[in-house]
Amino acid sequence: EADIYQTPRYLVIGTGKKITLECSQTMGHDKMYWYQQDPGMELHLIHYSYGVNSTEKGDLSSESTVSRIRTEHFPLTLESARPSHTSQYLCASSDLGVYGYTFGSGTRLTVV
Amino acid sequence: EDQVTQSPEALRLQEGESSSLNCSYTVSGLRGLFWYRQDPGKGPEFLFTLYSAGEEKEKERLKATLTKKESFLHITAPKPEDSATYLCAVQASHDYKLSFGAGTTVTVRA
Numbered sequence: 001e002a003d004i005y006q007t008p009r010y011l012v013i014g015t016g017k018k019i020t021l022e023c024s025q026t027m028g029h030d031k032m033y034w035y036q037q038d039p040g041m042e043l044h045l046i047h048y049s050y051g052v053n054s055t056e057k058g059d060l061s062s063e064s065t066v067s068r069i070r071t072e073h074f075p076l077t078l079e080s081a082r083p084s085h086t087s088q089y090l091c092a093s094s095d096l097g098v099y100g101y102t103f104g105s106g107t108r109l110t111v112v
Numbered sequence: 113e114d115q116v117t118q119s120p121e122a123l124r125l126q127e128g129e130s131s132s133l134n135c136s137y138t139v140s141g142l143r144g145l146f147w148y149r150q151d152p153g154k155g156p157e158f159l160f161t162l163y164s165a166g167e168e169k170e171k172e173r174l175k176a177t178l179t180k181k182e183s184f185l186h187i188t189a190p191k192p193e194d195s196a197t198y199l200c201a202v203q204a205s206h207d208y209k210l211s212f213g214a215g216t217t218v219t220v221r222a
Contacts, residue, residue, distance in 0.1 A: 006155075031208055042116075042214040043156075043199070050208070058209075090155050100146040100201065100210060103155030 003027045006091050006104035013081055013111055021076045021107045023091035032074040033101065035090040036060060043090065049074060081111045114139045118200050118213035125190050125220045133185040133216045135200030145183050146210065147176050148199040156199055159185075190220045 004025040013019055025032065030051050035043040035058075045058030049068040063085070064078050074093075078085055088108050092101035117136045125131055137145065144163050148156035160169040162178040169176045173194060175186040185198055197217045201210040 033209070035212075040214070040217075043212040045209060048209060092155075094208065096208075100144065100148075100158060100161060100203065101156075102158070103148075106153070106155050108153070 004091060004093055004102050004104040006089075006107050008107060009105060010108050011110070013109070015080075015082055015111055017081050019078050019081055019109070021089055021091075021109070023074045023076070023104060024072050025074075025093040025102070026072065027093060027095070027102065028071065029093035029095050029102075030071065031094045032068065033092045033094075034058070034064075034066060034074070034076050035092065036062065037088045037090055037106075039088075047076065081109075083111045085109060086111050114202055114204055114211040116200055116202055116211055116213035118198075118216050120216060121214070122217045123219070125187070125218065127191060127220055127222050128189050130186070130188045130190070132187070133198055133218070135183040135185070135213055136181060137183070137200070137202045138181075139202045139204050139211075141205035143203040143205040143207075145178055146201045146203070147174075147183070147185055148201065150197045150199055150215065159198075187218065190218070192220045192222050194218060195220045 007022045034047040044060035046062040047066040049055045090106045091104040094101045115138045147159040150156045160176040165180045197215040199215045201212045
């Protein structure tokens, strides 16, 4: 059973609203990631963290921001949502083990 | 920059009709190549990790192989429940990030 949780699973929100997508993991992994995935497209890394108080931008430019105050928690925030932010957002965590990443179930965001 | 290309984009199979998916990659020093399965509306689920050329891993009807330039995911006698998108990803030896391909969507008809 997956030990990484994302909330909400689905979110429909109006343009200009501030939103926070939650991601928590109970595995004690020090590395966490946010990916963006559009239908039929590959996953694009937008943010990652290798430990508390350490965050980096990924390969895909994003207007979102992240924080890592606790090992288990890696929330993603959009200060002002726009229709171009409509996508699926996947959170993942990893250690140096053989499983690569463990993914959450994702948040499907629709901005209207 | 690490690159991963998967082919075909989509594969429609009859139940019991075996086939293979391809993942071609370029990476500056391979730490590992990963295969994931993704069902609609869900996050990817781990299948295999391959570390060096010549390595093979098996799980039920799936078998993954690795060469220095590509990996294959062989599906033997597939069943409808094998229908999913299969993702390939590489991890470079100098980093922990995964670079993903766009995936192959497999549909198995009964």
